[in-house]
Amino acid sequence: MAVSVSTVRDSKPDRLVDAADATGRHRSELQTIIAGQRESLSHLQEHWSGQAASAALARGLDDIARQDRVAGRLLNLESALRNGGLQMGALRDALLDLVSSLERFGFAVADDGTVTPEQWLVGQFLDSLADKFTGFLQKMLQLFTDLDENTAAAIDQAAGVDIPNPPVEVGGQDIHIPSPDTDPADVKQWWDSLSEQQRRELIDRHPPMLGNLNGIPAEVRDQVNVAVMDDDLDRVQNVADRNGVSTDEVAGNPGRYGLTDGDVTRYQNAKRTQEGLLHQLGAQDGETRRYSEIGEQERRDKNWRPTMLWAYDPQAFDGKGRAAVSIGNPDRASNTAVIVPGTSASVRDGWLSDGHNDAIHLYGQSLKADPADPTAVISWMGYNTPESFTDPNIANTGLARAGGDALAWDVNGLNVTHEAGVPEHVTVIGHSYGSTTVADAFANSGMQADDAILLGSPGTDVARSAADFNLDGGQVYIGDASTDPVGWLGQMGNTLPGELNDSLGNMVGPTAGLGADPAFEDFGATRFRAEVPGADTIDPSDHSYYYTVGSESLRSMTEIVTGNGGRLDELGLLAQPRTELTVSTPQQLDVPVLGEVPLPHLEVETPVIYDPEWNRAGGSVTNDHGY
Amino acid sequence: MSPSDQSTPKADGPTAPPPSDAESRAQVVDTAKDVVRAADLRVTYASFQWEWCNDQGDPPFHGRVDMAFEVQPGADSQGLGRQIAATLAELPGWAPGPPPGFQPAGDVVHRGGVMVIVGPGNYPERGAVEIYGECRNMNDHRDDNELTDITAEVRAG
Numbered sequence: 001m002a003v004s005v006s007t008v009r010d011s012k013p014d015r016l017v018d019a020a021d022a023t024g025r026h027r028s029e030l031q032t033i034i035a036g037q038r039e040s041l042s043h044l045q046e047h048w049s050g051q052a053a054s055a056a057l058a059r060g061l062d063d064i065a066r067q068d069r070v071a072g073r074l075l076n077l078e079s080a081l082r083n084g085g086l087q088m089g090a091l092r093d094a095l096l097d098l099v100s101s102l103e104r105f106g107f108a109v110a111d112d113g114t115v116t117p118e119q120w121l122v123g124q125f126l127d128s129l130a131d132k133f134t135g136f137l138q139k140m141l142q143l144f145t146d147l148d149e150n151t152a153a154a155i156d157q158a159a160g161v162d163i164p165n166p167p168v169e170v171g172g173q174d175i176h177i178p179s180p181d182t183d184p185a186d187v188k189q190w191w192d193s194l195s196e197q198q199r200r201e202l203i204d205r206h207p208p209m210l211g212n213l214n215g216i217p218a219e220v221r222d223q224v225n226v227a228v229m230d231d232d233l234d235r236v237q238n239v240a241d242r243n244g245v246s247t248d249e250v251a252g253n254p255g256r257y258g259l260t261d262g263d264v265t266r267y268q269n270a271k272r273t274q275e276g277l278l279h280q281l282g283a284q285d286g287e288t289r290r291y292s293e294i295g296e297q298e299r300r301d302k303n304w305r306p307t308m309l310w311a312y313d314p315q316a317f318d319g320k321g322r323a324a325v326s327i328g329n330p331d332r333a334s335n336t337a338v339i340v341p342g343t344s345a346s347v348r349d350g351w352l353s354d355g356h357n358d359a360i361h362l363y364g365q366s367l368k369a370d371p372a373d374p375t376a377v378i379s380w381m382g383y384n385t386p387e388s389f390t391d392p393n394i395a396n397t398g399l400a401r402a403g404g405d406a407l408a409w410d411v412n413g414l415n416v417t418h419e420a421g422v423p424e425h426v427t428v429i430g431h432s433y434g435s436t437t438v439a440d441a442f443a444n445s446g447m448q449a450d451d452a453i454l455l456g457s458p459g460t461d462v463a464r465s466a467a468d469f470n471l472d473g474g475q476v477y478i479g480d481a482s483t484d485p486v487g488w489l490g491q492m493g494n495t496l497p498g499e500l501n502d503s504l505g506n507m508v509g510p511t512a513g514l515g516a517d518p519a520f521e522d523f524g525a526t527r528f529r530a531e532v533p534g535a536d537t538i539d540p541s542d543h544s545y546y547y548t549v550g551s552e553s554l555r556s557m558t559e560i561v562t563g564n565g566g567r568l569d570e571l572g573l574l575a576q577p578r579t580e581l582t583v584s585t586p587q588q589l590d591v592p593v594l595g596e597v598p599l600p601h602l603e604v605e606t607p608v609i610y611d612p613e614w615n616r617a618g619g620s621v622t623n624d625h626g627y
Numbered sequence: 628m629s630p631s632d633q634s635t636p637k638a639d640g641p642t643a644p645p646p647s648d649a650e651s652r653a654q655v656v657d658t659a660k661d662v663v664r665a666a667d668l669r670v671t672y673a674s675f676q677w678e679w680c681n682d683q684g685d686p687p688f689h690g691r692v693d694m695a696f697e698v699q700p701g702a703d704s705q706g707l708g709r710q711i712a713a714t715l716a717e718l719p720g721w722a723p724g725p726p727p728g729f730q731p732a733g734d735v736v737h738r739g740g741v742m743v744i745v746g747p748g749n750y751p752e753r754g755a756v757e758i759y760g761e762c763r764n765m766n767d768h769r770d771d772n773e774l775t776d777i778t779a780e781v782r783a784g
Contacts, residue, residue, distance in 0.1 A: 368733030
């Protein structure tokens with residue numbers, strides 16, 4: 001539900017900006033300290049040698065690495081505070097301006113945004129005018145609500161993983177679980193140092209931190225996370241049973257039953273996560289029975305997919321939730337693909353269970369391509385995404401950078417628990433805003449993976465070219481339909497004409513473009529074919545056909561994630577990059593943007609980009625079947 | 628929709644009226660029954676679901692059936708899949724490979740716009756059949772993500 005006009009009036013977004021300034025000052029202080037430590041260490045290195053010296057230096061470097069992470073997080077926090085504060089401040093001013101203008105012209109504005117003409121105003125047309133203003137004002141209130149929620153989630157994300165982590169008593173001894181910032185290699189060392197009995201008891205006790213700690217084997221994380229999810233379901237279910245009321249009643253009035261809002265958030269997101277697990281498993285939903293009740297024998301008998309709950313933190317991101325479901329075990333598979341979603345995806349909003357089936361399709365196709373060694377596919381709902389295409393956050397990269405940091409931390413941890421002797425090839429795939437997040441994870445946060453795939457990318461932010469991904473022998477692959485409007489944003493940047501934005505329902509927010517277009521020739525990526533069958537004009541829904549079974553893009557991705565990217569050429573799946581044309585009469589070109597969307601300023605303000613995929617011979621784009 | 632009136636997608640064209648839910652469901656469930664009968668499969672589980680045709684849950688939608696069948700211990704499930712696909716391709720109205728323009732991995736046959744992929748299952752003792760209907764259903768299935776168990780229905784033929 002949207003906030004009211006009085007709530008907007010009472011809000012003080014400039015305080016967020018003040019807090020951003022304060023955070024910025026703390027960060028500078030920390031960076032000064034880090035610089036000083038670096039200097040001392042290098043001085044020590046020159047004047048002190050021997051075993052004790054090496055140990056001390058190693059510890060010193062560890063400390064610096066940890067402080068660097070804290071500094072990075074402070075930077076994310078500062079950016080979340082500042083973006084939220086500035087955007088909410090601008091929207092607040094615009095909204096209150098509109099309200100006061102309306103009042104001046106003789107309209108009354110109710111707190112929910114309803115506009116009505118005052119009694120002394122006469123004229124029928126005023127009613128319809130009032131309706132239009134009501135619609136507009138309520139849209140602004142909704143936008144303010146989204147922004148508010150997103151800013152809270154962004155701040156939450158910047159603060160890092162926040163799961164209570166008290167010591168756990170096992171066999172009369174307090175065991176301290178490492179903090180989430182601990183180097184995954186150290187976590188593994190700690191886990192390996194425990195006795196078999198201690199490990200078993202810890203899994204039994206399932207402290208939530210254990211299931212989210214990089215360096216803990218996937219099998220253990222899965223058992224812990226599923227048990228925690230069950231607890232979250234039980235908490236509300238048991239109270240409902242005891243009181244003879246529905247779970248909806250308990251969730252609607254938690255205080256009446258001795259529960260908190262947090263308990264309800266955990267319950268709702270546990271339900272969404274369980275739906276996601278059941279859906280990706282291939283089973284019916286959880287109305288009749290729990291995911292945890294399904295045993296190995298039944299999975300095998302019904303050929304249900306080998307799902308695992310790799311991460312689970314239902315209260316993360318201000319209640320939007322964090323979770324990752326894997327089909328296949330990333331510790332044992334030779335190939336692992338990590339799918340990173342874009343705008344408006346969250347645990348709360350059902351990204352893990354709704355009908356797009358991205359991970360199901362990629363896993364299924366990889367099984368056909370490589371039956372002996374299916375690819376483990378992780379649906380990674382591990383960051384806070386922009387709320388919608390109208391969220392001003394989509395037009396800036398703050399969430400992508402914070403998300404990229406979390407993604408890099410998770411992906412880099414995969415290597416630590418990977419089974420010895422099994423080769424490891426990791427591909428990270430981002431769609432839409434998720435591709436910006438993936439690019440930032442590589443170029444800004446030091447993510448190490450073999451291949452990258454960017455789908456429908458609005459831009460790569462920090463990375464200016466494929467080389468900035470620092471891939472060790474792998475490639476940056478691009479899937480970008482010529483008719484996908486979001487894929488054109490990188491090049492159009494802030495000159496994206498208002499007319500185009502308007503005709504697409506303002507889907508790109510007030511400003512657009514998140515950096516370089518990776519489908520452009522200078523970027524140096526490998527572009528695979530990803531045309532939408534039957535497309536003949538730019539269409540917002542073409543932004544999302546990349547995972548359709550049978551499409552050239554899913555086939556290309558299947559080859560890449562199974563380690564056979566080299567086969568794209570022989571399969572006829574390589575596409576030429578976009579190029580810039582030097583012509584003065586762009587309207588005469590058969591380019592989709594010009595053909596269908598009136599862009600009066602395009603020829604003057606924007607260089608003309610030519611996409612060779614647009615003009616492919618008729619038979620090679622699948623025009624003839626109905627999707 | 629009976630097998631005899633399966634038209635090619637081209638003949639259907641964009642001007643043909645969109646199918647009803649019952650027709651879209653029958654398109655894949657009837658195909659599943661035909662596959663079971665023709666290849667003499669021992670089905671251990673089958674499900675139907677509405678699947679989005681793009682990532683955003685906009686129409687059109689299509690029906691999808693997943694079937695698991697028994698593979699004898701030690702048998703090569705990939706080879707078996709290939710054999711089943713070859714058997715299906717011989718049937719009247721069926722053709723080998725995917726519908727024009729599609730290029731999935733795996734052993735594929737099609738009947739009109741319906742695509743069937745046969746291959747190994749998730750475990751050595753199972754094979755899998757995936758059946759994809761045409762993306763032409765214009766009703767709102769955005770939130771119909773639930774799978775339904777249709778094992779008994781496809782076994783009964």
